[in-house]
Every structure is written in C-alpha cells, then in structure tokens.
Amino acid sequence: MSLTQRSAVVRRLIVSPGAAPQEPAPAVATAAGVSAVLRAFGRSPRDLPARTVVLLGTAAADPGIGPEHEGFAVRTSSTPGRALRAAHRELHTADADFALVAGFGEPDAQTITVYAVKRAAEAVAEGDTVIGLLDLDDGPADEDTAPPLRPLHTGPSGTDPDRHRLLLWSGRTADEEQEVRGALLPLLSGVHRESFPVLPTTTPTGTAPGPVRGAAVTVSALASRAVHQARTSDASHPRPVALLFPGQGSQHAGMAAGLYRRDPVFTAAVDAALSHMGEEASRIRADWLDPARAAIGIDDVRRAQPLLFAVDYALGCLVLSWGVRPTAFLGHSAGELVAAVFAGVVSLKDAAHMVQARVREAVKIPAGGMLAVAAGEEQLLPYLTQDVGIAAVNANQQVMLAGSKEPLAEVAARLKADGHTVVTVPATSPFHSPAMAPASDAVETAYRGIPLREPKRPLYSGYTGTLMRPDEARSPRFWARQITDTVYFRKALDELLAADDVLLVEAGPRQTLTAFARRHRSVRLGAGAVTPLLPARTGTPEADRQSVLTAAARIWTEGHDLDLAAVSRLWTWSEPDPLDPSESRAPRARAEVQPA
Structure with a gap:
C-alpha cells in the first residue's frame, strides 16, 4: 500500500512528570503539560511546522485547556489510542502537517509517551528516521488501544548487475590515491558481474576519506577501464x-x-x-x-x-x-x-x-x-x-x-x-x-x-x-x-x-x-x-540514474562526504510494499527502528 496513505512516527519519548507519589494517580493533562509537549524534543515551538496539532490522549484533562495553545491547535481524546488515530485523520484529511501526540498514562499511570507523527511519504522524503508506521489496518479493533508500529523497510530489494553504480576512492596524498586505485583495479577485473553491485561504494573502507579523490559511474563490464581513466580531484577545500x-x-x-x-x-x-x-x-x-x-x-x-x-x-x-x-x-x-x-x-x-x-x-x-x-x-x-x-x-x-x-x-x-x-x-x-x-x-x-x-x-x-x-x-x-x-x-x-x-x-x-x-x-x-x-x-530510465550518480560523484570529488547507504540505493533498491510480511522476513538492511 502507498506510503501516502500511511502515518509515520518519527520521534518517541517517554517522560515522567516527577517523582511517583505514595498513592499513584493518573497524570493530568494541563496547559503546562501542553507547553511541555511542544518542547518535548528539544525544539522551540517556532521551529515546528505552522500547521502543527497537539493531540492529548487522556482520561483526566484540565478543563482550562483551550482549543489553541501557543498558537497551535489542541485536541483531546479519551485515550492514547484514540489520540493516535485522530492524528492520522488530521494528517490525511484535515490541515495538519505535523502532529504531537501525548499519551497520558502510557505505558503506565505515571508516565506520558509523546509521539511525533508525520505523513509517511513526507517523512521518508525529508529524511526523518522512521521509528515505525502506525498499523491501523491489522492492529487491535479496540480504538482505545494504541495501534502497533510496523517497521518501514527501505533496504535493498534486489540487485541488478546491469545497473550503473558508483565507485569512490581516495587517498591522503596523490601517491596514496594511486596505491588505492592500483589495489582496486585487480579486484574489479576478477569480480563476477553478479557480485559487482554489492561491492563497497568507497575504497578503502572503514577509514575517513582523504582529500585526493576519484570516482567512476560504471557497469560491471566497463568498471576497470572507468576506474583506470578517471581523473582525480583535490577535495581539500570543498565549495558549498x-x-x-x-x-x-x-x-x-x-x-x-x-x-x-x-x-x-x-x-x-x-x-x-x-x-x-x-x-x-x-x-x-x-x-x-x-x-x-x-x-x-x-x-x-x-x-x-x-x-x-x-x-x-x-x-x-x-x-x-x-x-x-x-x-x-x-x-x-x-x-x-x-x-x-x-x-x-x-x-x-x-x-x-x-x-x-x-x-x-x-x-x-x-x-x-x-x-x-x-x-x-x-x-x-x-x-x-x-x-x-x-x-x-x-x-x-x-x-x-x-x-x-x-x-x-x-x-x-x-x-x-x-x-x-x-x-x-x-x-x-x-x-x-x-x-x-x-x-x-x-x-x-x-x-x-x-x-x-x-x-x-x-x-x-x-x-x-x-x-x-x-x-x-x-x-x-x-x-x-x-x-x-x-x-x-x-x-x-x-x-x-x-x-x-x-x-x-x-x-x-x-x-x-x-x-x-x-x-x-x-x-x-x-x-x-x-x-x-x-x-x-x-x-532511457538508466540514463536518468547514470546522470544522478554522475552528479553524486561530482559532489564527492568536490570534497563533500556522502551518506553511502543512501546513494547505493540507486542501484540496489526497487519499490517494495512497505508492510508486506514477506518483505519484512527477507534479510535486508532497513530503516533504523529506535527504541522508545
């Protein structure tokens, strides 16, 4: 199912309003609590999107909480589960671009779980770490229970040896770059074409890139020639x-x-x-x-x-x-x-x-x-x-x-x-x-x-x-x-x-x-x-990918370090179903799932 119909939790924080009293009582949602929710993740409210909504899931709300607080809309639901479902509806049918959901009494009476929720497609597009997608289809029918989070998989779904890919290498000096390139060439000559897509993107691996850099965008059959003919660049002073x-x-x-x-x-x-x-x-x-x-x-x-x-x-x-x-x-x-x-x-x-x-x-x-x-x-x-x-x-x-x-x-x-x-x-x-x-x-x-x-x-x-x-x-x-x-x-x-x-x-x-x-x-x-x-x-479609990889190579040789896992998806990824059970069982890299 398309990510445009999903909601993603991009941050989650469990907080306690203070020391536990001798006789535990449910946490009460107050105006001060709403202010704390707006600042829960260390950002000033003015840094939040203009269309941010705060949803409180609580059985005990101060009647003084109004429909707006510090310029943001505030809604109250009776339980955290209902608040999360309301967030999904607000994001996809109303005017909200971002939702902060406070589950009072979750996971226990004296704690509050704060969720930051976005439309899933925008979360992926904007590079958020997706903790999970709200599963509103296969979760509990009881709306009072918080819907489970399902992992989002954006790892490789298969490799195509005929796709262009990026090869990057560097050295601290021109001589070292030549040594690295010399070690890379025999590897490329002997590698089986089926293994070519999964070779490391950078050489040498596990070390910080040096200022003398080379790059090649190539397919398996032409890899050795492309690396041999590539020019090097001095990346010691990258332009923004x-x-x-x-x-x-x-x-x-x-x-x-x-x-x-x-x-x-x-x-x-x-x-x-x-x-x-x-x-x-x-x-x-x-x-x-x-x-x-x-x-x-x-x-x-x-x-x-x-x-x-x-x-x-x-x-x-x-x-x-x-x-x-x-x-x-x-x-x-x-x-x-x-x-x-x-x-x-x-x-x-x-x-x-x-x-x-x-x-x-x-x-x-x-x-x-x-x-x-x-x-x-x-x-x-x-x-x-x-x-x-x-x-x-x-x-x-x-x-x-x-x-x-x-x-x-x-x-x-x-x-x-x-x-x-x-x-x-x-x-x-x-x-x-x-x-x-x-x-x-x-x-x-x-x-x-x-x-x-x-x-x-x-x-x-x-x-x-x-x-x-x-x-x-x-x-x-x-x-x-x-x-x-x-x-x-x-x-x-x-x-x-x-x-x-x-x-x-x-x-x-x-x-x-x-x-x-x-x-x-x-x-x-x-x-x-x-x-x-x-x-x-x-x-051709391949020409689009080759051109984008050439731009990535140019940014690299300019001196900007790249997220290599992100770049490599251009030759290792094709669209999976984000919630397909068979996909989730497959061995693959995937978006980080952070604990609360």
Whole structure:
C-alpha cells in the first residue's frame, strides 16, 4: 500500500512528570503539560511546522485547556489510542502537517509517551528516521488501544548487475590515491558481474576519506577501464552546494521517470507532492509514466507545472538524503515555490495547493506562449507590445518573451526579420506577461489563507534578484505577482555567486539552468562550478540514474562526504510494499527502528 496513505512516527519519548507519589494517580493533562509537549524534543515551538496539532490522549484533562495553545491547535481524546488515530485523520484529511501526540498514562499511570507523527511519504522524503508506521489496518479493533508500529523497510530489494553504480576512492596524498586505485583495479577485473553491485561504494573502507579523490559511474563490464581513466580531484577545500530549481519550459516527456520506484526517497517525494493535488494526482502520474498514452501533453500548464513541482522537489530531497546540506536555494519561475519549501517558507502541502491555484487560473487565460531570444533586455524593448513582455532575463544575450498567441507570433516574426535568433519555449500559457494579470489577482485571494513564514535558509528570489526578505516571503501579493512579473535569474545568480564560490546543483530536467550558469563569469573562470542532476534530453530510465550518480560523484570529488547507504540505493533498491510480511522476513538492511 502507498506510503501516502500511511502515518509515520518519527520521534518517541517517554517522560515522567516527577517523582511517583505514595498513592499513584493518573497524570493530568494541563496547559503546562501542553507547553511541555511542544518542547518535548528539544525544539522551540517556532521551529515546528505552522500547521502543527497537539493531540492529548487522556482520561483526566484540565478543563482550562483551550482549543489553541501557543498558537497551535489542541485536541483531546479519551485515550492514547484514540489520540493516535485522530492524528492520522488530521494528517490525511484535515490541515495538519505535523502532529504531537501525548499519551497520558502510557505505558503506565505515571508516565506520558509523546509521539511525533508525520505523513509517511513526507517523512521518508525529508529524511526523518522512521521509528515505525502506525498499523491501523491489522492492529487491535479496540480504538482505545494504541495501534502497533510496523517497521518501514527501505533496504535493498534486489540487485541488478546491469545497473550503473558508483565507485569512490581516495587517498591522503596523490601517491596514496594511486596505491588505492592500483589495489582496486585487480579486484574489479576478477569480480563476477553478479557480485559487482554489492561491492563497497568507497575504497578503502572503514577509514575517513582523504582529500585526493576519484570516482567512476560504471557497469560491471566497463568498471576497470572507468576506474583506470578517471581523473582525480583535490577535495581539500570543498565549495558549498547551492540548489537550483528550474521552472516551466524545462519539462519534457518522461523527465526523471527512470528514478521513480528505483530510489525510495525520490519515489516517496514524488508521491508526497502529488498526494496533495487531489483527484488529479493519479492522472498526472499516469501521463508522466506513460507519455505515449498521455491524456494531456507535457507542455500544457495542467501537466508541466504540477510535474515540475513534484520532480524538482523529489530531486532536492534526493540530494539532501545523501547528507548534502545546501547553503542556498534559487528557483526559476515556478521553481521558486520548490525553493521556498526547502527554505521553510511554506509547507509542501500548501506549496502544492499554490501550484494548483496557478494552474486553475492560468487555464482561464487565452492561449499564449514564450520565446527565447538571443539578445539583451534593452535590445528587445522596442519589440514589446501591451500584451507581450519580458518574461525572464536568464543570462547575457538570453532573454525570454511571453504573451498571448497572436501578438507573440507577430513579435517573433519581427525579431526574425531583423536577424535575431528566436526559439519557441515549450509552454501554452503566457506566464510572466501582462496577459496573466487576471490570474495573478485571483491567486492572491487564494494565497491569503496559506501560512507563509520568513526563510530559515538563504533563498534567492528570481523576482527581486537578491535574497528574499522576510516581508516578501510572508506576502501573498509577492507570490501572486510572480505570474506576471519578469524573472531576473541572471541578477539572482550574480548575487548568489558574489556571496561565495559555490557548487551549483540543478535539481530539475533538461539542464536549462546549468547552461545559463556555465555562461556566468564566476563559473567560466573556475571560481564557481555547476553540475546537473538529470540528462539534457529525454533518454532511457538508466540514463536518468547514470546522470544522478554522475552528479553524486561530482559532489564527492568536490570534497563533500556522502551518506553511502543512501546513494547505493540507486542501484540496489526497487519499490517494495512497505508492510508486506514477506518483505519484512527477507534479510535486508532497513530503516533504523529506535527504541522508545
């Protein structure tokens, strides 16, 4: 059964309110107790998601406890079992993104068990340690009894010797690296192809990686040659990583589909993002995975924006699952909403609803499109009409125009007649043009009910060209006007690369932002660098995995240590049933199950 229908316990703590009295009495839920629950895991309440609910499972509650405490909703159930079941319902049918459940009198009269509960797909996508999944199907029928926790298995379900995999090695000096490589080559020459996938990811094993590093992405038959020909890198001064998220125009049929059901974090993240899109989710997924039979084409806004949102988000989660901690985020157009999720501005669920609002209003606007023009912004000003505007300034001599269909076609003809290079961008809606003004006004109304917070991590905005200010992040109008406003990606990239020399990682399809970044002076001079996660064009599922592994290799040779167990799942994992009894009996690695 899909993880999107499950709830996961990601933290659990048993506490005692104090020394046991001589005559034991059940612990009573009080306002002070609710405050303690909000801080049970050592975090300030302001660090909790905006849509956090506190559920008290107790037979003895102080009548002074209100429906809200410290800005968070509070619910009371008669028993811990009922509170846990209520948490599941709140997460999957109401507006909660996170639940803190306090079981008073559990496991005995003088203790309180506090559970942190999330939607299971999001817990896996966001890298939480899952203690267990609430088993609401096979657990006790008595709702007063707490449902049991079943382990979540995300270990290898089988190895395919023909999949590409990653080989990493290092040394403290160049000579030591050569020695390590020399010892690795005979091993690869003699290993049986069936054993190739289970070889250790790093050499030497059991020691800290050295600063002189090599990496190869290869299949068994080519492993020796790949390792022999690989270049080494000095990783003694790694540049921090910044994630780039592309927007509409980058999409293509089947983008990143080769990673779906082949990596647990990517799969869970796509499912989590789509799960917030209602009945349309299954149709979006079906059109994505079987583009030859798609009911709606990928360039239609009804497919392009929801799928780009899900894929960009899933790729970002994948990189974070490797242990990489980006220092900044920058999104292009619709990609800015994905960046906002990672920066803590908006929850995944609310961001998905914001995307849906954009789509819902965009389809009401007459058909239009976008053009990429090899020219500067000033050169294009004479060509603009009331309906056609500058959609994006992406790089020197790379500007996008947008507008309604006929006026845009007229502008394209004039530009070509004057000798400009013009390329049609795959889009059916005139985003970032005056034609979208009615849609902007409508989505602003929809956004007013969404909790928006100031960024917790550096977030560069393509609409201001600089770091997003707290007041901008919290403004429904700021997000709504992105439908009509120009994207100043080049300026935002200038600001990001001026702040530090970084390794840019494009978490999205087609390598559009990678191409823009490679033209930047910082990257051309070697101060900064850029690597894409996905191929530049549609290819085989294996090409998707090979490309992602190549990016992981680039991050490793830059000097960032990786969670090797997480990376290796790209060649050792395929989607199992998370609660299949036969799966749980199979010998495999699995998510850590922590004791209370």
